[in-house]
Amino acid sequence: MTLVVPYPAGGPLDTSARLIAQGASTQLGTIAVENKPGKGGGVGADLVAKAAKSENRILMGAVATHAVNPWLYKDFPYDPIKDFKPLVLIARTPNVLVMNAELAAQLNINTTTDLVKYLKAHPGELKYGSGGNGSIGHIAAEMFKSLTNTRMSHLPYQGSSPALKALQSKDVALVFDNLASSLPLIQSGHLKALGVTSLGRDESLPKVPSINDEIPGFNVVTWFGLFAPASLPDADAQRYAEAFEASMKSSSAKANLKKMGIEPEDMRLASFKEFVASEYHKYGFLIKAAKISIQ
Structure with a gap:
């Protein structure tokens, strides 16, 4: 086989x-x-x-x-x-909405609600990365924009790894990434997790809320x-x-x-x-x- x-x-x-x-x-x-x-x-x-x-x-x-x-x-x-x-x-497995931890602190963004407020006050300023056009990260971000009526530009990469590298170097402000690949960077403090994309919390990140708690109807797994x-x-x-x-x-x-x-x-x-x-x-x-x- x-x-x-x-x-x-x-x-x-x-x-x-x-x-x-x-x-x-x-x-x-x-x-x-x-x-x-x-x-x-x-x-x-x-x-x-x-x-x-x-x-x-x-x-x-x-x-x-x-x-x-x-x-x-x-x-x-x-x-x-x-x-x-x-x-x-x-x-x-849920995806997780992550930001560069240093940038999140600089912009005073600690929650999904904080992010939405910032995007509304600064439309089109932030860029999001993804593992490519049509990837789950791309779809999750477009769904997020639609439900919150916010604007962000998209930078697609050839897979999750280069998208995360771009996030760490601040070439992009945020990424919706697979939890399994982002988890080590979240645990090390390099990335700030704002929310998971499942309807409930994930036991791997018990202190991180579901995005659905703040944006009803958001569910991308x-x-x-x-x-x-x-x-x-x-x-x-x-x-x-x-x-x-x-x-x-x-x-x-x-x-x-x-x-x-x-x-x-x-x-x-x-x-x-x-x-x-x-x-x-x-x-x-x-x-x-x-x-x-x-x-």
């Missing part, structure tokens, strides 16, 4: 995939992890969607590959609903899970799902995932399929409303 991660090595999805593959190999045999980045995850996802049965490929899919990208790209190469069989949801090609027989899908779920809920995997701010989920097969369809339609609405597109 080959587990395709459609993103570069070293990120939270790649690290999670390798942890879970190692544990599931006791039931499923050797599992190779292969990184196939490109087009926001689309290259690797398309590879699995079109894989022959003999290749035995599965995908570490995510909100981008199955709910966001299909609405952004013209002539999209695969159908995220029809071409895949969802196996198991691994995690849902990153998620990722395992998908097989639609041709995989149901019996095999059941066996795969059980093995991967057991792996991610083992004590060692849970401990390692928790270090990244990730809490394993409990959703597989039919319920995961319904969740993916719901997310697909949700982001279609958001992307159209914000008029986000990639040429």
Whole structure:
């Protein structure tokens, strides 16, 4: 079996995939992890969607590959609903709205409400960074602007890491980033966390409120899970799902995932399929409303 991660090595999805593959190999045999980045995850996802049965490929899919990208790209190469069989949801993690800690102190911004007040008093002055056009960070920021009727310009980067570097050097004022990648910089005091993008607080940052508490209706969560090609027989899908779920809920995997701010989920097969369809339609609405597109 080959587990395709459609993103570069070293990120939270790649690290999670390798942890879970190692544990599931006791039931499923050797599992190779292969990184196939490109087009926001689309290259690797398309590879699995079109894989022959003999290749035995599965995908570490995510909100981008199955709910966001299909609405952004013209002539999209695969159908995220029809071409895949969802196996198991691994995690849902909030993004977090972060500022350079020194800049936040300089501007006296300690909360989301403080940020909104500053943006209204200084329209268009601040810039936000993201991991690229159409990324979850981009969508979250555009949703934030829409709900607060504020103005900020956008500087897209090639991934989360360079966006965070730009934030630390004050090339941008704020970023909506994945909690797993921002957490070390928040804990070290380099970044100031203003709010998390889930409906409630996250246990990794218990003192940081939900943005929804101050801006009702704000809810943008990153998620990722395992998908097989639609041709995989149901019996095999059941066996795969059980093995991967057991792996991610083992004590060692849970401990390692928790270090990244990730809490394993409990959703597989039919319920995961319904969740993916719901997310697909949700982001279609958001992307159209914000008029986000990639040429």
